[in-house]
Amino acid sequence: MSIAEAYDTPVARQPLVPPSPPRAPDNMTAFGRIKAIRDSVIGSWGQRAYQDDIIRGRFFRRSSFILNTPDAIRHVLVDNYENYTRTPAGFRVLRPMLGEGLLIAEGRAWKHQRRTLAPAFTPRAVSTLVPHMIAATDETIAKLKAAGNAPVDLREAMQRMTLEIAGRTMFSFGMNRHGAALRDFVMEYGERLARPNFLDMLLPLSWPSPRDFARARFRKRWTQFVRLLIDERRAAGKNDDAPPRDLFDLMGAARDPETGEAFTDEQLGDEVATMILAGHETTATALFWALYLLALDPATQEQLAVEVRGTAGDGALDIERLKFTRAVVDETMRLYPPAFLIARAAAGPDVIAGMAVRKHDVIMIAPWLLHRHEKLWRDPNAFLPSRFMTATPPDRFAYLPFGVGARVCIGAHFALVEATLALARIIGAFRVGLIDQEPVMPVGVVTTQPDRSPLFTISARA
Numbered sequence: 471m472s473i474a475e476a477y478d479t480p481v482a483r484q485p486l487v488p489p490s491p492p493r494a495p496d497n498m499t500a501f502g503r504i505k506a507i508r509d510s511v512i513g514s515w516g517q518r519a520y521q522d523d524i525i526r527g528r529f530f531r532r533s534s535f536i537l538n539t540p541d542a543i544r545h546v547l548v549d550n551y552e553n554y555t556r557t558p559a560g561f562r563v564l565r566p567m568l569g570e571g572l573l574i575a576e577g578r579a580w581k582h583q584r585r586t587l588a589p590a591f592t593p594r595a596v597s598t599l600v601p602h603m604i605a606a607t608d609e610t611i612a613k614l615k616a617a618g619n620a621p622v623d624l625r626e627a628m629q630r631m632t633l634e635i636a637g638r639t640m641f642s643f644g645m646n647r648h649g650a651a652l653r654d655f656v657m658e659y660g661e662r663l664a665r666p667n668f669l670d671m672l673l674p675l676s677w678p679s680p681r682d683f684a685r686a687r688f689r690k691r692w693t694q695f696v697r698l699l700i701d702e703r704r705a706a707g708k709n710d711d712a713p714p715r716d717l718f719d720l721m722g723a724a725r726d727p728e729t730g731e732a733f734t735d736e737q738l739g740d741e742v743a744t745m746i747l748a749g750h751e752t753t754a755t756a757l758f759w760a761l762y763l764l765a766l767d768p769a770t771q772e773q774l775a776v777e778v779r780g781t782a783g784d785g786a787l788d789i790e791r792l793k794f795t796r797a798v799v800d801e802t803m804r805l806y807p808p809a810f811l812i813a814r815a816a817a818g819p820d821v822i823a824g825m826a827v828r829k830h831d832v833i834m835i836a837p838w839l840l841h842r843h844e845k846l847w848r849d850p851n852a853f854l855p856s857r858f859m860t861a862t863p864p865d866r867f868a869y870l871p872f873g874v875g876a877r878v879c880i881g882a883h884f885a886l887v888e889a890t891l892a893l894a895r896i897i898g899a900f901r902v903g904l905i906d907q908e909p910v911m912p913v914g915v916v917t918t919q920p921d922r923s924p925l926f927t928i929s930a931r932a
Contacts, residue, residue, distance in 0.1 A: 485852040486766055487851050488853055493517050494516045496517060498516065504668055507666070507671075509913075510914045510915060511915075515839060523539045524823055524825070532830055533827070533828065533832075534832040534833075535832070535833050536836065536839065537822070538839060538840055538845075540867035541823070541867075543835050545823075546822065547873065547874050548874065548876070551875055553818055553820055554816060554833060555576055555817055556576070556814065557814065557815045559666045559670045562666065562670050562675070562682060562685070563663075563916065566686070567689075567743065571741050572744055573748060574744075586725065586726045586732075587880055588880065589724060590720035591881055593883055596884050598714070599717070600887065602635060602642075602716075603888050603892065604891065607895050607896070609634070610630070614627065614899075615899070619929065623923050624902070624928075625924075628757040629653065629750070629754040631754070631757075631892065632753045632892075633645050639749075640703075640716060640717045640746055641699065641706075642706070642718075643706070648698075648699060652695070655692055656751060660916065663681060667681060670682075693739060696739050696742055696743050700735075700742060721733065748879075748881065749885065752809075752917055753888055753892075755808060756806070756889055757892060757893060757896075760798060760799060760802040760893050761902055761926070763801075763805070763853050764897065766904070768901075771901070771902065774893075775931065777894075778795070778895075778897060778898035781894075782898065787894055796858070797856070797858040798893065799886065799889045799890050800858040803871035804871070806918045807837035807871050808871060809871075809918075810837055810912075810914045810917070811834060811835075811836045811914065813832060813834050813835075814834075815830055815832055816833065838914065840869075846865070846868045847868075899931060900929060900931060901929045903926065904924055905926065910924055
């Protein structure tokens with residue numbers, strides 16, 4: 471049976487509803503909510519957040535708004551986006567890792583960076599990096615095959631693989647020498663410094679919180695490490711007549727089309743850090759969740775394997791024909807959006823959906839809530855890749871795995887190509903199952919992470 475025929479055939483089985491955290495009481499106190507946020511932002515939302523269009527509340531003497539309607543989201547992220555900046559807590563958490571890179575920058579600095587980087591992330595530019603993606607994925611598959619039938623931590627395997635892809639696409643060299651150090655930096659920051667505490671949310675950005683001093687010490691070590699990577703890549707050189715071979719070449723040659731400015735060394739370091747971290751960690755997490763869902767749903771896993779077999783006639787994969795694989799990636803990011811929350815502070819007064827917004831009020835657009843909202847999705851908690859195979863796509867302001875508007879993720883196409891090709895090759899090579907059935911719960915800390923790394927079984931396909 472073809473994939474297309476499979477969708478035209480009635481399916482009697484119930485769709486998979488993966489485990490998700492319990493919802494908070496709608497009457498939770500402010501201090502209870504702060505404690506919940508400290509553990510996982512996802513656990514701080516109650517049932518109303520999955521049903522109401524807009525929820526207005528109070529947060530440290532300011533109004534807060536959770537927006538779940540496409541029109542209101544469009545207003546904040548597109549029509550009047552310049553009035554909404556990152557919150558102080560967002561800056562505190564992200565700046566030590568990303569500096570003043572594209573994800574953090576505001577105003578003129580952001581526009582300069584966006585214009586300068588855009589040519590490096592066009593579909594044509596990304597296509598030149600696909601061989602790096604394929605090579606690293608195939609090496610991961612070979613290592614998994616060599617391990618035989620032993621239990622495997624696929625979360626760690628995906629982190630190593632996407633880190634290798636990040637290193638090769640950025641610098642044209644593998645991460646054998648530096649991968650362990652880079653993973654240590656990411657794990658250290660995520661476990662010790664990425665979770666906002668009470669003072670991070672209460673104090674103005676100009677007043678350092680106690681944790682900010684630890685973050686500053688971390689940043690000094692981190693920037694020295696990034697500089698080491700850049701110096702090593704520069705030492706490898708480049709033939710002036712050769713086309714760009716990696717993102718570093720593309721970024722080094724980039725010029726602002728309006729001003730002709732190139733990046734300074736400090737700016738280049740922040741952009742490298744942003745691309746490596748945002749690229750490898752979010753894609754690794756998305757691939758883990760996709761493999762977890764497919765392990766829980768063997769029938770969908772087999773549909774994907776059928777598509778891969780029908781697409782890879784000569785051993786190569788045509789990404790344009792991997793429609794179902796892409797739908798699995800899309801549905802995975804609906805249920806487990808890499809960026810589970812977009813928080814903004816109003817720079818000035820505004821009106822949203824008829825409600826007055828004052829300066830410093832906090833606006834929250836939560837893809838985790840939006841993607842599971844009962845008014846916007848049929849069976850919102852179910853794993854149904856077929857919802858992305860229809861002629862009518864989801865409303866672009868109801869599905870935000872990469873944001874939307876002027877500040878949509880510049881690497882969205884890169885990430886989708888990488889995740890789709892990697893998932894197709896892995897499921898084309900293996901049947902994937904879970905050793906234990908204890909639920910894996912998503913935790914919202916910077917990205918939508920699993921609360922533990924379960925062990926998987928893998929068996930080679932004939």
